[in-house]
Amino acid sequence: MARIGVFICHCGENIGSTVDCAAVAKAAGELPGVVHSVDYKYMCSDPGQSMIKDAIRTQKLTGVVVGACSPRMHEPTFRRACNEAGLNPFLCEMANLREHCSWVHEKLPDTTAKAIDLVRILVEKVKRNKPLSSIKVPVTKRALVLGGGIAGIQAALDIAGAGHEVVLVERSPSIGGHMAQLSETFPTLDCSQCILTPRMVEVAQHPNITLYTYSELESLEGFIGNFKATIRKRARGVDEKLCTGCGVCTQKCPNKKIPSEFNEHLGTRPAIYVPFPQAVPNKPVIDRDRCTYYSKGKCQVCAKMCPTKAIRYDQEDELITIDIGAVVAATGFTIKGTDFFPEYGYGQYPNVITGLQFERLASASGPTLGVIRRPSDNEIPENVVFIACAGSRDSAKRLSYCSKICCMYTAKHAMLYKHKVHEGRAHVFYMDIRAGGKMYDEFVRRAIEEDQVNYIRGRVSRVFERNGKMIVKGVDTLLNGQSIEIEADLVVLATAMTAQPDAEATAQRMKISYDADHFLSEAHPKLRPVEMNTAGIFVAGACQAPKDIPETVAQASAAASKVVGLFSRSELAREPVVATVNRTAPPLFSTCVGCFLCETACPYQAIERDDIRGRDGQLIRQVAKVNQGVCQGCGTCVALCRSKAIDLQGFTNEQVFAELLAV
Amino acid sequence: MSEFEPKIIAFVCNWCTYAGADLTGTSRIKYSSNVRIIRLPCTGRIDFMLILQAFGQGADGIIVSGCHPGDCHYTAGNYHARRRWMLFRRLMDFVGVDLRRVHFSWVSAAEGAKWAELVNQVVDEVRTLGPYKAFPQRFHENGFPVQLTVAN
Numbered sequence: 001m002a003r004i005g006v007f008i009c010h011c012g013e014n015i016g017s018t019v020d021c022a023a024v025a026k027a028a029g030e031l032p033g034v035v036h037s038v039d040y041k042y043m044c045s046d047p048g049q050s051m052i053k054d055a056i057r058t059q060k061l062t063g064v065v066v067g068a069c070s071p072r073m074h075e076p077t078f079r080r081a082c083n084e085a086g087l088n089p090f091l092c093e094m095a096n097l098r099e100h101c102s103w104v105h106e107k108l109p110d111t112t113a114k115a116i117d118l119v120r121i122l123v124e125k126v127k128r129n130k131p132l133s134s135i136k137v138p139v140t141k142r143a144l145v146l147g148g149g150i151a152g153i154q155a156a157l158d159i160a161g162a163g164h165e166v167v168l169v170e171r172s173p174s175i176g177g178h179m180a181q182l183s184e185t186f187p188t189l190d191c192s193q194c195i196l197t198p199r200m201v202e203v204a205q206h207p208n209i210t211l212y213t214y215s216e217l218e219s220l221e222g223f224i225g226n227f228k229a230t231i232r233k234r235a236r237g238v239d240e241k242l243c244t245g246c247g248v249c250t251q252k253c254p255n256k257k258i259p260s261e262f263n264e265h266l267g268t269r270p271a272i273y274v275p276f277p278q279a280v281p282n283k284p285v286i287d288r289d290r291c292t293y294y295s296k297g298k299c300q301v302c303a304k305m306c307p308t309k310a311i312r313y314d315q316e317d318e319l320i321t322i323d324i325g326a327v328v329a330a331t332g333f334t335i336k337g338t339d340f341f342p343e344y345g346y347g348q349y350p351n352v353i354t355g356l357q358f359e360r361l362a363s364a365s366g367p368t369l370g371v372i373r374r375p376s377d378n379e380i381p382e383n384v385v386f387i388a389c390a391g392s393r394d395s396a397k398r399l400s401y402c403s404k405i406c407c408m409y410t411a412k413h414a415m416l417y418k419h420k421v422h423e424g425r426a427h428v429f430y431m432d433i434r435a436g437g438k439m440y441d442e443f444v445r446r447a448i449e450e451d452q453v454n455y456i457r458g459r460v461s462r463v464f465e466r467n468g469k470m471i472v473k474g475v476d477t478l479l480n481g482q483s484i485e486i487e488a489d490l491v492v493l494a495t496a497m498t499a500q501p502d503a504e505a506t507a508q509r510m511k512i513s514y515d516a517d518h519f520l521s522e523a524h525p526k527l528r529p530v531e532m533n534t535a536g537i538f539v540a541g542a543c544q545a546p547k548d549i550p551e552t553v554a555q556a557s558a559a560a561s562k563v564v565g566l567f568s569r570s571e572l573a574r575e576p577v578v579a580t581v582n583r584t585a586p587p588l589f590s591t592c593v594g595c596f597l598c599e600t601a602c603p604y605q606a607i608e609r610d611d612i613r614g615r616d617g618q619l620i621r622q623v624a625k626v627n628q629g630v631c632q633g634c635g636t637c638v639a640l641c642r643s644k645a646i647d648l649q650g651f652t653n654e655q656v657f658a659e660l661l662a663v
Numbered sequence: 664m665s666e667f668e669p670k671i672i673a674f675v676c677n678w679c680t681y682a683g684a685d686l687t688g689t690s691r692i693k694y695s696s697n698v699r700i701i702r703l704p705c706t707g708r709i710d711f712m713l714i715l716q717a718f719g720q721g722a723d724g725i726i727v728s729g730c731h732p733g734d735c736h737y738t739a740g741n742y743h744a745r746r747r748w749m750l751f752r753r754l755m756d757f758v759g760v761d762l763r764r765v766h767f768s769w770v771s772a773a774e775g776a777k778w779a780e781l782v783n784q785v786v787d788e789v790r791t792l793g794p795y796k797a798f799p800q801r802f803h804e805n806g807f808p809v810q811l812t813v814a815n
Contacts, residue, residue: 070685099688105696114696121699508733515773533678534736577704603738634737635708651703660716663672663699
């Protein structure tokens with residue numbers, strides 16, 4: 001005989017103001033099998049949890065239903081409370097009265113009626129719950145960090161520093177990411193490379209870190225503690241063991257007019273190249289799409305010149321499979337391209353550039369050696385206009401979010417320009433100035449007050465060319481929307497930060513969620529900001545949302561600490577939501593008929609064939625059996641099974657049909 | 664007698680649509696209260712007997728919703744569901760289920776607003792169709808597909 005306890009939470013006003021919680025508790029108390037039903041202001045609080053524990057002990061409850069928030073929020077909390085009171089945690093279920101009821105409906109009798117229905121559905125389910133015990137799985141103490149920007153570098157160093165092995169995979173020929181491209185960083189004007197490159201070197205030299213550059217994640221199988229990652233190490237065309245990084249090949253390569261990706265197409269590079277002088281590893285890559293040898297079959301200058309004979313034209317991609325316990329996704333961001341700003345003339349006029357291009361112009365290692373020169377004629381610009389929110393916060397362009405870093409870097413750019421060109425004039429068109437952060441607002445004030453940057457509150461409608469000048473047409477909303485025109489020599493767009501173009505594919509490869517803008521979705525926006533919904537996968541940096549360097553580093557360290565926490569255990573307890581095949585007395589042994597439809601349906605190859613043998617060892621029949629360490633509990637096999645021999649613990653046929661009968 | 668209020672049962676997966684419906688709540692988007700959600704790990708878990716049972720139970724409309732193609736937490740559960748659904752539709756049509764009452768959709772964890780829209784749209788459509796009495800009668804003559812063994 002079931003003895004169910006029902007606990008209805010008001011969640012302060014969140015549920016209580018829309019749903020009549022007392023009425024729900026009263027109605028639940030009258031359901032068959034319910035012996036105890038109460039409501040309380042905050043069930044998740046300490047007194048609330050004590051109420052549940054006391055009731056379990058005094059009422060000898062065999063099951064608990066908590067009508068409160070989403071089980072995705074507090075199911076672990078209440079299951080833990082039940083466990084502490086001696087009730088198997090899997091005999092506790094939650095009815096979602098907040099996210100699925102009080103928050104989405106008006107205060108009407110129907111809403112309370114729905115809440116009662118939701119509780120009744122779960123009461124019928126929990127009556128049929130079976131006590132389960134967690135499944136123990138081993139943990140491989142090796143982490144995969146995907147992306148070698150500052151986020152990935154920080155995460156890799158932290159995990160490696162804690163004594164665990166790290167595999168760092170970077171798509172481009174060198175680690176460093178966008179931070180390596182920056183000139184100076186706000187709000188301290190630290191030289192970006194000066195603070196980054198020592199970290200890059202540390203990564204390369206760390207005994208716990210295996211670095212794969214020019215490589216990509218091909219596939220990720222498995223689950224928390226037990227992933228199997230396949231990495232595609234693309235062919236560099238260079239034997240990394242023999243190459244000393246002397247640079248003769250890059251100097252001698254006759255094909256030098258290729259736009260440099262690192263310099264945002266403002267400079268050039270050869271077909272065999274190292275993206276930038278401080279690259280890690282300092283080993284070149286042959287760009288096969290541009291190398292004359294691959295297109296015409298001739299040249300081979302680099303091979304002839306190489307003192308260590310390290311050039312390998314016939315090198316092929318290599319696939320490397322590694323066992324991994326946890327993954328940190330730090331795949332970074334990109335910025336909006338030329339076709340996105342026809343009104344600003346980007347892509348049409350050479351003197352309309354992006355903020356990232358300006359970084360390269362301002363960088364001492366950039367194409368102009370740190371002198372601000374405009375791309376069209378290499379003249380030093382006298383008037384520079386910076387346009388903030390180029391693309392961001394513009395729902396007409398389907399980018400409603402704020403890119404977060406542009407207010408700060410625009411102030412920095414204007415400041416750097418003024419420091420380098422004293423007599424020059426810098427103008428900034430802005431919507432709002434968002435400078436929340438330590439010393440951030442002070443930094444913007446400094447740009448306006450000390451460096452006399454002309455801040456104009458208003459948007460730009462058009463940028464066009466007239467008599468060799470860029471005409472920026474906009475309004476000043478602080479002057480009653482008066483329209484203004486500025487004759488500029490250079491226009492810098494603070495372009496929107498967006499997810500990587502292949503972010504969706506990357507997320508799908510790792511089976512993690514992403515949002516409408518293709519940024520990765522954390523498990524909870526406030527309480528689980530570095531975890532993904534898929535256990536064992538963590539996130540760091542701008543692949544989750546636009547963020548600046550300090551925030552990225554903080555998040556990377558947070559993700560690393562989560563990984564280290566996971567690795568502090570030698571085995572993990574996994575939810576026992578797995579499939580089982582029934583076993584019955586002879587002569588049937590199981591209702592499984594051995595059709596093995598489940599075997600073909602299972603995405604994890606968790607179905608095995610079990611031989612049932614008589615005492616003489618003779619094979620009687622073969623039935624399905626689930627490898628519970630491999631099964632992830634999707635239940636696809638259950639829905640397929642013709643003889644209902646396979647069932648999913650926690651979501652059994654009996655439970656689900658009972659839920660339906662209670663609707 | 665007030666206007667007919669349909670009873671809608673939604674079978675959703677835990678990872679996308681259930682989370683999406685949670686987001687609808689967190690975003691405080693209002694929608695019709697006629698829907699009752701049954702949470703399952705994956706749309707691949709949805710045995711189509713559940714749908715017949717739901718109609719037998721007096722549901723006026725059904726929603727089945729999971730992760731978008733390619734986004735399944737379990738790699739391929741939603742593909743199984745989709746394929747099964749394509750076949751089952753014809754069978755349901757054959758046994759006399761009104762297909763306008765069965766809705767299959769993809770709602771991701773980020774699509775809170777889409778979930779509210781979907782529910783409202785299904786409720787409106789089923790409301791104009793009226794109560795569904797024909798199928799439950801026939802269904803009950805043949806009994807339930809699964810016997811419940813635990814007594815109340």
